Amino acid sequence: MVKSLQLQADMLEEFGACVFDVTLDCEDGAPVGGERDHANMVVALVNAAQTAPKLGADGRRRRVGVRVHAVEHPAFFSDVETVVGGACSNLSYLMVPKVESLADVERAVAAVDAAAVGAALLPLHVLIESPGAVHRAFEIAAHARVESISFGLMDFVSSHGGAIPASAMGVRRAGDTTTLDQFHHPLVVRAKTEVASACHAAGKVPSHCVVTEFRDAALLLQSAKMASRGLGYTRMWSIHPDQIRPILEAFSPDVDEVNLAAAIIEEAQRQSWGPIAIRGTLHDRASYRYFWQVLERAHQTARPMPSSALQYFAAPVVH
Numbered sequence: 001m002v003k004s005l006q007l008q009a010d011m012l013e014e015f016g017a018c019v020f021d022v023t024l025d026c027e028d029g030a031p032v033g034g035e036r037d038h039a040n041m042v043v044a045l046v047n048a049a050q051t052a053p054k055l056g057a058d059g060r061r062r063r064v065g066v067r068v069h070a071v072e073h074p075a076f077f078s079d080v081e082t083v084v085g086g087a088c089s090n091l092s093y094l095m096v097p098k099v100e101s102l103a104d105v106e107r108a109v110a111a112v113d114a115a116a117v118g119a120a121l122l123p124l125h126v127l128i129e130s131p132g133a134v135h136r137a138f139e140i141a142a143h144a145r146v147e148s149i150s151f152g153l154m155d156f157v158s159s160h161g162g163a164i165p166a167s168a169m170g171v172r173r174a175g176d177t178t179t180l181d182q183f184h185h186p187l188v189v190r191a192k193t194e195v196a197s198a199c200h201a202a203g204k205v206p207s208h209c210v211v212t213e214f215r216d217a218a219l220l221l222q223s224a225k226m227a228s229r230g231l232g233y234t235r236m237w238s239i240h241p242d243q244i245r246p247i248l249e250a251f252s253p254d255v256d257e258v259n260l261a262a263a264i265i266e267e268a269q270r271q272s273w274g275p276i277a278i279r280g281t282l283h284d285r286a287s288y289r290y291f292w293q294v295l296e297r298a299h300q301t302a303r304p305m306p307s308s309a310l311q312y313f314a315a316p317v318v319h
Contacts, residue, residue: 001025001042005049007241008062015302020244021063021235022049023125026079027070027097035075036082042066043086050090063092065125070098071107080108084115088122093147097127098155101136105143123147125207129155134191137198146204150237151195153182153209164188171213171223182209183226196232208233214240224250234297252301253294261291261298262309 004022012018024045030038049064066087068079084094096108105126112122124145128134129152141149157164165180168188172179182188192208199206208227213219224247227233236247253261260278267276268288275284283291298305299313 001029001045003241005045005062005064007244008064009049011244012062017299017302018061018063019248019300019302020238021065021092023065023067023095025067026075026083027067027073030069030075035069036078039068039079039082040086043083046083046087046090061092065091065093065095067095067097067127071096071104071111072098077111080111081115084112084122088116088119091122093123093125095125095127095150097152098129098133099126099140100130100133102139102143105140105146109143109145121145125150127152128195130159131156131191134194137195138201141198141202141204146202148205148207148235149195149199150207151192151209153188156188156191160187169212171211171219173219182211183223183230189231192231192233200232205235206233207235207237210237210239211243212239214243217242217246221246221250248301251297252303253297255304257294258298258303258305258309261294262306264288264291265295265312266308 001022001024004024008018008020008022011020024042026035026039026042046064046066049062066083068083069075080094084091094108094112096104099105099108105124108124108126112124116122122145124143125148126140126146127150128137128140133140134156137149140146154169157166157169164185164187167179168182168185170181171183172181196206198204208224208231211220211223220243224236227236228251234251236251238244238247264276264278264283265288267278268274268283273285273288275282277283295305295309295312297303298309
């Protein structure tokens with residue numbers, strides 16, 4: 001956890017923006033019987049991360065969240081009381097795993113709000129990890145406090161009692177055209193697209209599951225591009241520091257598309273958002289929205305863009 005926070009600080013300094021979230025783990029990371037001590041350690045890390053002197057001087061804020069135990073776990077309420085009660089103002093979100101229904105979300109919201117009396121409403125990130133949860137993804141995504149949904153691949157495969165092979169938890173290698181991996185098994189791909197569709201319908205962030213083959217950078221880049229461009233995900237989990245830059249690269253728009261987007265938005269502004277022609281192609285407000293989103297993704301992933309587009313994201317000057 002300390003290494004992840006340090007890497008986030010280093011890349012914040014490098015790019016001038018927080019280009020990835022760090023989620024500190026109180027679920028799988030906590031030893032049995034030591035959940036409260038682990039939660040207290042996480043609180044100390046969150047608070048230290050957000051109160052670094054240089055961050056305050058620069059007016060920048062890091063995105064740090066915490067994953068607590070599932071709502072059915074005996075340690076859930078203790079986790080929430082400790083983490084939210086001790087670090088609410090420094091948290092960007094709270095992640096709740098194994099969410100099965102809207103009732104689970106509402107139960108989590110009630111616990112969070114009880115622990116954060118007087119504080120701003122804390123967004124929830126939820127993990128959907130079973131066929132039943134996938135079936136209810138649209139109503140879960142529609143909840144006002146849900147900011148993002150992540151797909152939990154390992155538990156999803158395990159919940160099928162062997163009906164989905166273990167290969168579906170991995171990624172097949174180049175040249176392999178037969179293995180049913182996580183991008184080719186029909187039930188897994190269906191679940192992933194259902195989660196992504198539910199998020200987009202509700203204006204939420206779909207976050208793709210991990211790729212465990214972290215030593216193969218080319219395989220990771222290929223997988224991240226499939227998650228982004230093939231399945232509609234806008235974020236992706238990493239499980240190793242070496243995965244972060246390839247994921248950022250895969251989720252960033254191409255340089256040519258960024259330059260085209262900047263030109264289209266600039267010309268559209270000059271024409272008061274009326275129809276225009278760029279490079280022999282007509283554009284109107286429908287495509288303007290798409291190309292504005294290209295610029296937003298470029299900004300979020302620290303992709304270089306023309307100065308004409310950079311001005312849209314400049315912080316306002318306060319006199």
